[in-house]
Amino acid sequence: MYLGRWFAPLVVLALLASAVVTPVAAQPPTPLLLDSQPVRRPKHDRAFVPGEVLVQLHNGSSLVAKGAANTQTVRARFASFGAEAATTVAPRTYKLELGPTADVAAAAARLAADPEVAFAQPNYIRHAYRGVNDPLSTFQYALSRVNAFGAWDLTTGNSSVVIAVVDTGVNASHPDFTGRVLPGFDFVNNDSDANDDEGHGTHTAGIIAAAGDNGEGIAGLCWQCRILPVKVLNYEGAGTDAWVASGIRWAADHGARVINLSLGGEDDAPIIRDAVRYATSKNALMVVAAGNSADRGNPVEYPAAYDEVLAVGATDDKDQRAFFSSVQPYVDVTAPGWNIPSTIDQNSVPYLAASGTSEAAPHVAGLAGLLLSRSPSLDVNALRSVITSTADDLGPGGPDSEYGAGRINAGRAVASVQAPGFEPVPNPNLPGVAYFPETQHTLRGEFRRFWEQNGGLPVFGFPITEEFTETSAEGTFAVQYFERNRFEYHPEKSPPYNVLLGRLSDTQLRQQGRDWFTFPKGQPTEGCQFFPETGHAVCEPFLSYWKRNGLRDPQLAPDGRSLALFGLPLSEPALEVNSSGQNVLTQWFERARFEHHPDKPAEYQVLLGLLGNETARSGAGSTPGSGQTPADRCGIVPPSENAVVAPGSCIVIGTFLTVEGANFAPGEEITFYVGREDGRISQQRPLRANAQGRAGFGAMFPFPPGMYGLVMQGTQSGVKSVTYVRVIDR
Structure with a gap:
């Protein structure tokens, strides 16, 4: 058995070296920029400044009417609430200092109930949208490529999940593994010291499970998962079939639910085949590198060729098959394997970039760990099915020998499985x-x-x-x-x-690729309630429902109760297709989505969207609605490829649709056409990519009900964007 990899280009290595010569902790965090676009992930810690409440007075309050509102009179007016000082923040708006031990939430609720107060709130702390703060995550293009951030919105792993790295060992003292490397075994030297004397095993382990958001180095896929190191390769990266077979069996017997094998050879070995079958019978998923020899004769390699394993090919930073990645019918999926930075312990360098299917396989092993963290009851067959069925299809349509089922999509995979509850x-x-x-x-x-x-x-x-x-x-x-x-x-x-x-509206909008900060703003309008905090107004038919319902806290004013339950509006009302395929007037709030259904009796015309279903389950809408059971008119719509569509992939005939594709060559001409289910295609029309390599359009979709594929293809780059849309009757 052997391992194989290519080290990264010297330019990138120089960048990595410059990042790690100084101790990581001494460096300022590097902003996470992937594909030249900042990855935005809000932090929801609900933090606020201790002892501070922001208060706005009504226009008609006694202090404002008398022209006597200032910091001294405001402090005196609210002294009974514990106000020790007041500072002007904006017109009629003041920051009250109540003391560091005050119960801020309770004080804000009491102040909001005061008839002179327009609103009262804790002085919340906002955070810039960011990715993980690991300094070298800047170089981890793979995180965005496999949609790791979407997966991390649901889980970052669980310490109960054990992933075995059957390799050259693992450097357990590396700061990105602190406390998560279990005692292992060394079959090369027949002892319990599974430390890495080559670096390859530590590199694969980092891709799987390096701690994320810890200010150190890189972020692995499964931050909380534990690593079981099994050394079967020596300091030269070579090992015997006996060592490898023994290591597989040992890992399966010591609690590994996932076993990563970034190794292989051209000889079919019954001893390894039997070990693979043994581990599979113990419900351990075998994730194996497909091989690095496509440009050197493309031989069949083992154990990748065994039916029981999940064989992983490599893609590059352009989402194309890496030139070395084996092209074989046994390739199940692909993952990034070109120029991948990860943990290592080589010549005192803690991080290094390398390339190979050795780097692709641990991305899949880490994804398997995330899936088991969310749904521990998944067995080997279920894990395999989820990973392959949620992958982004690349190359020719359907499974093929270059990409298998496609490049993994961690966000889609994790969202598709149910938590144990x-x-x-x-x-x-x-x-x-x-x-x-x-x-x-x-x-x-x-x-x-x-x-x-x-x-x-x-x-x-x-x-x-x-x-x-x-x-x-x-x-x-x-x-x-x-x-x-x-x-x-x-x-x-x-x-x-x-x-x-939960702030599920925010979660759903981000999963749809929609940034509510960029939504068109409203304005104060008679008969509506305007919220300057978000720049949106609530009008009928939603205003009465919003005011009528709220958190049952007698200390809150009526509007305070509604805010506590639903939160602030995040959008203006607009027609959108919900998860049941209905085109309805919709308004998003922080914790709810209001929908207007004029065909229902008056008391049921305003309904709340099924955000719990949509967030917790793939293919939401399968649970009977409370008082309404709309038929699922959309069915299965294939995921878009290299494209974003709004308002969604299932629309009512005549809906205004916007589509944007990415990764084209800047300024290149794009050919656009629409394909139908019967194989016919529309007349081609030209588009042009912008300076960022994006192209798109917006139009009232004119076609009759059915399934359509909207295709954009670069005339120079050959990059293709495909958006699948189902049109339904009103």
Whole structure:
């Protein structure tokens, strides 16, 4: 057995070297820029300045009417609320200092209920949208290519998931692995010291599980997963079949759910085939590098060619097959494998870039770890199916020998699996536990109290999970998903604030590639309520519903209750197609999506969108709605390739559609046409890419119901963008 790789070009190596000669901790964090576009991920820690509340007075308040509003009179007016000082922030708006030990949330709620106060809020701390703060993540184009950020919105891994690196060993003392490398075994020297004396194993381990967002080096795919080092290759990167077979079996016997093999050879070895089958029988997914010899005769390589393994080819930074990546019918999927920076311990250099299917395979192993973190019950076959079925198809349509099923899409894969709480449960017939046969889930404790007191079925819908612990970029919480939202339990807070709603609108919009900061703004309008914080107004038919519902806190003013439950508006009302294929007037709020259904009885014309379903499940809308059960008119729409479409891939006939493709050569001419299900295509029309290599259009989609493919192809680069759209009747 052997390993193979190409080291990165000297220019990039020089950049990496300059980044690591100085200790990483001494360097300022590097802004994460991937594909020349900043990756924006908001941090949802709900932090605010201790002891500070922002207050705005009504125009008609006594202080304003008398022209007596200033910092001294405002401080005196609110002294009973604990105000020790006041500072002017904006017209009629003041920052009150209540002291560092004040209960800011409670004080803001009481102040909001004061008749002279227009609004009161904690002085929240905002964060720049950012990616992980690992300095070398700037060079990790693979993170955006495989949509790692979308996966990390749902999970960054779990320490219960063990991934074996059967390789040259792992440098357990590397700062990007602190506390997550388990005791392993060295079959080369027949001892328990599985330290790496070559560097290859440490490099693959970093791609799998280097800690993310820790200010060190790089970010791996599965930050919380643990690494099981199994040394089967020596200091020259070579090892015998006996060592490799023993290492596979040992890893399977010691708790590995995923085994990464970035090694191979041209000889079919029954001893390794039997070890692979043994590990698979123990429910361990075998992820194997497909081989690096496409340009050197393209031989069949083992163990990649065995049916039981997931064989991984390599793509480059242009999302094309890397020139060395083996072209064989056994290639299952591909992942980035060109110029990949990762952890190493070689000549005192802690990070190095390298290329090969050795670097591609650990991306897939890390993805498998994320999937198991979210849904531990997945078996080998299910893992394989999820990874291949959610990949982005490259090359000829369908599976092929270059790309397999395509290049992995971690965000889509993780979103497609259910957390463990989704499994239906029987009625426990216990006091204090509500059971819903419609979804076969229970509701109890603080979540039941909050659900019943703040709107119940019409506002939140049925529970679609049990309570379970969820780890995401926002933290680790006990959560429960409902059709229209997610509850988070915060025992450190006092009721009713110990149960918080997820900001699922923000999550959904980001998953759709839509930035609500860029949405067209509204303006103050008679009969509407305008919110300067976001620049949007709430008007009928949504305003009455917004005012009528809210958090049941008697200390809050009516508008404060609505804000606490739904949050601020993020958009103006606009026609959009929901997950059930209905074209409805829609307005997005921080914690809800309002939809207007004029065909329903008056009391049900304003309904809340199924954000809980859409966030927690792939193919949302499968759970019966609370009082409405719209048919799924969209069916399955293939994912777009190298394109973004709005408002969505399923539209009502006559909807205004915008499509944008990327990665074209700057300024090149683009050929655009529309393909139909029956094979006919429209007349071609020319477009031109902008300076950033993007091209797009917006138009009222004129075609009758059916499935369409909107194709843009660069005349120079050959880059193709395909958007699939299903058109349905009104």
